[in-house]
Amino acid sequence: MTQSPFSPGVAAGRLDDASYAENFSDLHPALDAHEALVAADRCYFCHDAPCITACPTDIDIPLFIRQIATGTPDAAAKTILSQNIMGGMCARVCPTETLCEEACVREAAEGKPVLIGQLQRFATDHLQAQGVHPFSRAAVTGKTVAVVGAGPAGLSCAHRLAMLGHEVTVYDARPKPGGLNEYGIAAYKTPEGFAQAEVDWLLKIGGITIAHDRALGTDVTLATLQAEHDAVFLGLGLGGVNALEVEGGDRDGVLDAVDFIADLRQAGDLAALPVGRDVVVIGGGMTAVDAAVQAKLLGALNVTLAYRRGRDRMNASVFEQDLAASKGVRIMTHVVPVAVHGNGSVREIEFEYVNPDMSSTGELVRVPADQVLRAIGQTLEGADLPALERGKIAVTGAGRTSVDGVWAGGDCATGGDDLTVTAVAEGRDAAMDIHASLMG
């Protein structure tokens, strides 16, 4: 350790090895068998349970919890995975506090919901640790489907199609599958290579081929895919990021938060990863929090999350905000960036305070910054896509686009909350619609 959190500028190796290991370990350690039983015992097995309604993939939560409670975690995993093939990842990254656990009647009764997310992880980990895949393919249909994007939407769609007997080729721009699971989620939410392990497990269904480094628009075109396959599903995510259009917005040290997170997720050695002493993250969503917290965990001394509205308007959940605060991230609200100052590299970022209605106050503030991470929204990239609506691929029903034979889902399509779990649901539902259409 040659550097410390106090070292100025952007530097690697601010912490000792033990600190890196501890900082990036599991945010929620897995429940052991006893803890799982205690947690499962709290479920009331509600009628038409509100947690199911709150789950974008409609997992039968009371059933799987009862299966855990009665000593059959693998049966529980099948209940989960039959609705959500990425139930393992969703158990780790879902904002359960605003989904199933918020709806849990024990939240109403005692302010302490059943630990649905952690129980889901217990069950899915139990099954996946055995390396078995509980689903098998139907008779081969002879139909082929192209899936663009090996993220949650694409893989969910591909798995369901393969299960139904179709041959699937997944085209992905990156060298590894997983999409945001692999490149875009905080490391402490999915440590120990879980994202890749889950993909490997998912592919055991068979019938899925992944074509890497094949980006839509550059390496393949929609027209070609349509010509070569019986149907196409677009789950390419949002490849672009919004620029910081202020004076000095292109200075060295101004980065995209998604790139910062991707580099971190792919880093072999966290100590080799440079981070600023003073880091400012601009944005108020999950990506902003993931970037801010990880900057802090990498050893940044001061990390500020700067958001243009109040905390109540942040897309990041209260849990995520509290997590950031607990790690020492300072949350500044009602500020918009007006200039990035420095001599070549960024030294300071200047904000203006704005009223809740976003009107100007004329009050300015400068915050020291060696690194500025932009997390102000991502955009769809690509040419010759089906018709768009507010910057995304317009879909109706189960992901049908304006082009016959082309479906879309996940972040690139309209609808949903841009969550992993909604992407999985959209991919699955599109697959069912594609199947109906192909076999009709």
Add this chain to the structure above:
Amino acid sequence: MANLQSDFVGIKSPNPFWLASAPPTDKEYNVRRAFEAGWGGVVWKTLGSEGPPVVNVNGPRYGAIYGADRRLLGLNNIELITDRDLYTNLEEIKRVKADYPDRAMIVSIMVPCEEEAWKAILPLVEDTGADGIELNFGCPHGMSERGMGAAVGQVPEYIEMVTRWCKQYYSKPVIVKLTPNITDIRKPAAAAKAGGADAVSLINTINSITSVNLDTMSPEPSIDGKGSHGGYCGPAVKPIAMSMVSEIARNPETHGLPISGIGGVTTWRDAAEFITLGCGNVQVCTAAMTYGFKIVQEMISGLSEWMDEKGHASIEDFRGAAVPNVTDWQYLNLNYVAKAKINQDLCISCGRCFAACEDTSHQAISMSEGRVFEVIDDECVACNLCVNVCPVEDCITMEAMAPGAVDPRTGKVVEPDYANWTTHPNNPTATAAE
């Protein structure tokens, strides 16, 4: 402050909480700890005849069933009577009684159904200075195969005979412990009374197999792959015990016979309930085996607080208070009409009442937008299932309908007068109301 002092057939103890004859009372060390913890009395684990002591299995003796969070609800055991030397037990009993003169010390006995056997042991027990004896006619496993325990308790004539011997050869109170493994508990109780028993105590444990190991196909507890029925006890048996106690308390033939209540007493509240059904005291085992002797502190403070709240100065003030209200079904008031009522402020919208009523009862609960659950009075028969399955205490209550109101289910006016099955027009054997 309520006086918890207990006088049970002349045996005094500072509170009505005794430890039952069972593993916790097998030796001096345990009993001293119990008395130090505050137990009012102890029934020493059953002594057998002089001679080679009985032997126990050397594998597991207990099996259990659990509720949520592995809360022990029922325990069974295949342990036999004391497997220690008779004289060792007698010496210890004498020593402990001398050191704790204010506590009740009862000695449980089980010897063969022969007069000589009883004649031999009773003077030895008398010599310990213990306050009384309890005849173990209830142990359902092992000893019963040798013609003792439940094998005696299932034959009223034997009960009467042995009780008479004991009254003849022993000067202090004789309590007869009854087995529940019998069709009509009133018969053995009456036999005990006829034999001169000062009191009965019940229930002993119930024949049970708590679980089967699905890998080995052996009942649990498993002794080298085989299991034998054990004696079931713990919270799960309390309803059975209370029903049997009430039968003896309200049967004209045995009414007034002192009863020591046993069976799943776990909290002060359980004890109070047994006492309202006529018991002069209670005996506890499983709760102590589950949580240790300290639980008696809660029993003492809880009973005392409740008695103060209700204005009961002593145990006798409420003993048997519920007995007159235990009746036969045919005498229940059929003109009493109630309806379930859901308190929407307390409801957490789990919908268990709905599932229970819709699937298994009378379709008398509606579920509407926003998970609002309401009772449909037109359909509600007041079965109480919704109350029983609701996880929130007092959220669903049974509200009596006022006389004169119309029951929307039947369209009939709620009558103010009591009327039961014996006079009901649908009863083919009905007699005209007097």
